[in-house]
Amino acid sequence: MPSIAQAGDLPKLKVPELSATLNKLTRALTALTNESEREELEEKVEKFKRCSVSKILQSHLQRLYEREDCYLDHLQLDHILIDMKALPRNPFLVLEDDPLRHFTIPQDQAGRAGVLTMSALKFVCSLRKGDLTEDATRSGERLTMKPYWNLFGTTRVPEMSGIKTKTNTTSDYILIVSKSQFYTLKVINDSHELLHTADELATIFRQVMEESYHVANPNRSAVGSITSDSYKNWRHAREVLQTEYKDNMAKVDSALFVLVLDHSEPEDTDEELAKCISVGSMNINERGVQTGSCISRWYDKMQLVVTKTAVAGVIWDSFSQDGTTVLRFTSDIYADSVLRLTDGDYSLFPTVKTPKPGADKPVPEKMEWNFRSDMMTFIHLSETRLTDLICSHTTNTAILHYGRRFARKMGVKSDSLIQVALQIAQYALYGKPISTVEPVSTRLFRDSRSELLALQDETITKACQVFVSSDSSHNRWIAFKEACQFHLEALNQAAHGDGFEKHLKALQNVYIQREVFNQLAPEFKIPDEEPPLLFDDAVYPLFVPEMIASNCGNPAMRLFGLTPAIHNGFGIGYIIKDDVTEFCLMSQYRQGDRFLSTLDWVFHQISSIWKAEKGEESRRRNSSVSHAIQTAPMSRTTTLSSSGEDEHLALGGYGYFDIEDLTLRSVGPSHVATPVLSHANSTTDLLKMDKGFGKTVQMSLSERLREGFEKHGHNSGSSSNAGSLDGNNLDRFDAKFDRGEVGKRLDSYDDE
Incomplete structure (x- = not known):
């Protein structure tokens, strides 16, 4: 495995300075507090900074840094608490159509499932053989490849001490789910070679669907719905299943991935496809029984979903799996599936041989579940709860005509443009900042994966307030540019190990497991007295973000x-x-369509003030040139200076257009790293580091913080007085602008 062996060359993720983390934490929370709350927060931060416990906890993390490849290993870091009233936290990607769909040759569900499964297995074999090319940034910096090993044969497991991850790196079969019927199929041999052709896989999948469609009562085995249940119910049900169906659960847990043959036929619209791929369809028959595909899922593992209309997508578990690796996996299998149509034997994985057709190959084996009445009741209640959640959530999609080129022309990064615009749209609708996070990849470091960047900040809040005010276009433009610059700098800091979210969670986790750490390093004894700030209500909003947004x-x-x-x-x-x-x-009981309309309005306003700013610059420049002509001595020759402004004039006034706009669009496969969406960094139990000691942790960090949901009534944690900020003359009521224009649909654009 060369890609993993070379991981030792990468630098370790450093432990941030305690003062730096506290400064960033204070800045993130300041935007969500009023003046009195801010003073209390600063006092608590100073108290924690001065107390001896903070230095002891930091010493334990430094010790882990010295001993481990990543100091976050062996710590259970549930980045965001599980809200029992929210849908399962499983991001998803919907693939573009197979090219065959646009020709006269129709492609059925089994056919596309066979092609994509074949490409997915090629990816697995290439990874295990060590032939998968390494990921790198555009500047050539190498990224750790270890997260790829969490994609396959991996499952999340709810336990008393928190969510853990199990991975079987030698798994050789997939799990097939069709109408809640479960099958296993061996697909790889011991030499990491494929066993079936794409056509053979398609034939097998047709047989599986034919059999599952004739099951009289498929809901009796719809056990997958429990993986969508609340943490407490999910954990209890799994304990029962682990006891009564140990072999079946072992097969599910160790499968490479789940292939879901979804029997839905969604309409070919973005919103319907997003709903179907993410949570399946709903259909209650005349007897009140759920017959939709929403119960034919397994949310603890990565799932490749193919609908009856041959639309495909990938769903993954955000706790155990990494978004950048899932993106490359999904992109590669799509690209490989397209290469099969070329004139020649092309493949994205040339070292993986295509097997020859033949007999005596593995066939699917059906898993039997004979549940008792109490488990059937549990499954039924999980299904009704999931159906309620799906009914209460809405999915809205939009294609807005502002992309990379638009951002380049304005001199800002495209991701900063989007994130700041989202904050402005939210503020325009609700008049206050909210707790917001953006996942950021930290794969520049050995065995590291992600950091959640807290976006709320006084700089961005000020930009929101100025933007929706009656201030001049120039001031609105300056505030917007400053917000984009702040976002870019914060993003780069987080990607290079200078974030605070992981460090804060690590400090909390060390204190929670103090009995274990006191035995590991008795010279750094952690007292039982709870430290200030770490578990205070003041930091609660960071763990329940009202908005999570990612590219x-x-x-x-x-x-x-x-x-x-x-x-x-x-x-x-x-x-x-x-x-x-x-x-x-995606939202629950919120105005998703109105939010996107408001976002469109924000982009239109950004375009308008940018043009106004450019026009003002042009007028100032022309005035300066006119003055220079009038005062310059007469001469037969003119020398062009090397100043940027003169070069801009020499380009005929079009210098602000990005030169990259003139280049041809690349058609090659994209392996650009994108923000990470996964939230767990370790699959190893801390207590196994030394078998001679250690007690079972009675109460995990996640459970400790989960109490906050009841205490706070599931609120987002934002202060009701969050609209006012020191140092700004604007608050939600001082922002004077025409609210009738906010969110107004725009039928035409003047961006040409």
Whole structure:
């Protein structure tokens, strides 16, 4: 495995300085507090900084840094708490159609499932043989490849001490789910070679569907719905299944991935496809029984979903699996599936041989579940709860005509443009900042994966306030540019290991497991007295973000979406392309369509103030040139200076257009890293580091913080007085602008 062996060359993720983390934490929370709350927060931060416990906890993390490849290993870091009223936290990608769909040759469900499964297995074999090319940034910096090993044979497991991950790196079979019937199929031999052709796989899948469609009562085995249940119910049900169906659960857990043969026929619209791929369809028959595909899922593992209309997508578990690796996996299998149509034997995985057709190959084996009445009741209640959640959530999509080229012309990064615009749209609708996070990849470091960047900040809040005010276009433009610059700098800091979210969670986790750490390093004894700040209500909003927004996608993807972190929040996935950005917004009892309309309005306003600013610059420049001509001595020759402004004039006034606009669009496969959506960094139990000691942790960090849901009534944690900020003369009521224009649909654009 060369890609893994070379991981030792990468630098370790450093432990941030305690003062730096506290400064960033204070800045993130300041935007959500009023003046009195801010003073209390600063006092608590100073108290924690001065107390001896903070230095002891930091010493334990430094010790882990010295001993481990990543100091976050062996710590259970549930980045965002599980809200029992929210949909399962499983991001998803919807693939573009297979090229055959646009020709006269129709492609059925089994055919596309066979092709994509074949390409997925090639990816697995290439990874295990060590032939998978390494990921790198555009500047050539190498990224750790270890997260790829969490894609296959991996499952998340709910336990008393929190969510853990199990991985079987030698798994050789897939799990097939069709109408809640479960089958296993061996697909790889011991030499990491494929056993079936794509046509043979398609034939097998047709047989599986034919058999499953004739099951009299498929709901009796719809056990997958329990993986969508609340943490407490999910954990209890799994314990029962682990006891009574140990072999079946072992097969499910160790399968390479889940192939879902979804029997739905969604309409060919973005919103319907997003709903179907992410959570399946709903259909209650005349007897009140759920017959939709929403119960034919297994949310603890990565799932390749293919609908009856041959639309395909990938769903993954955000706790155990990494978004950048899933994106490359999905892109590669789509690209490989397209290469089969070329004139020649081309493949994205040339070292993986295609097997010859033949007999005596593995066949699917059906898993039998004979549940008792109490488990059937449990499954039924899980299904009704899931159906309620699906009914209460809405999915809205939009393609807005602002993409990379638009951002380049304005001199800002496209992701910063989108994230700041989302904050402005939210503020324009609700008049206050909210807790928001954006996942950021930290794969520049050994065995590292992600950091959640807290976006709320006084700089961005000020930009929101100024933007919706009656201030001048120039001031609005300056505030917008400053917000984009802040976002870019914060993003780069987080990607290079200078974030604070992981460090904060690590400090909390060390204290929770103090009995274990006190035995590991008795010289750094952690007292039982609870430290200030770490578990205070003041930091609670960071763990229940009202908005989570992320970019993930490339030309092979049609849609990217993610569910909200909390029941009254927004989950916003977007794919930035050259001239458009495709949005998928999921929410519960919120105005998703109005939010996207407001976002469109924000982009239009940004375009307008940018043009006004450019016009003012042009007038100032022309005035300066006119003055220079009038005062310059007469001469037969003119010498062009080397100043940037003069060069701009020499280009005829079009110098602000990005030169890259003139280049041809690349048609090659994209392996550009995108923000990570996964939230767990370790598959190893800390207590196994030394078998001679250690007690079972009675109460995990996730359970400790989960109490906050009841205490806070599932609120987002934002202060009701969050609209006012020190140092700004504007608050939600001082912002004077025409609210009738906010969110107004725009039928025409003047961006040409």
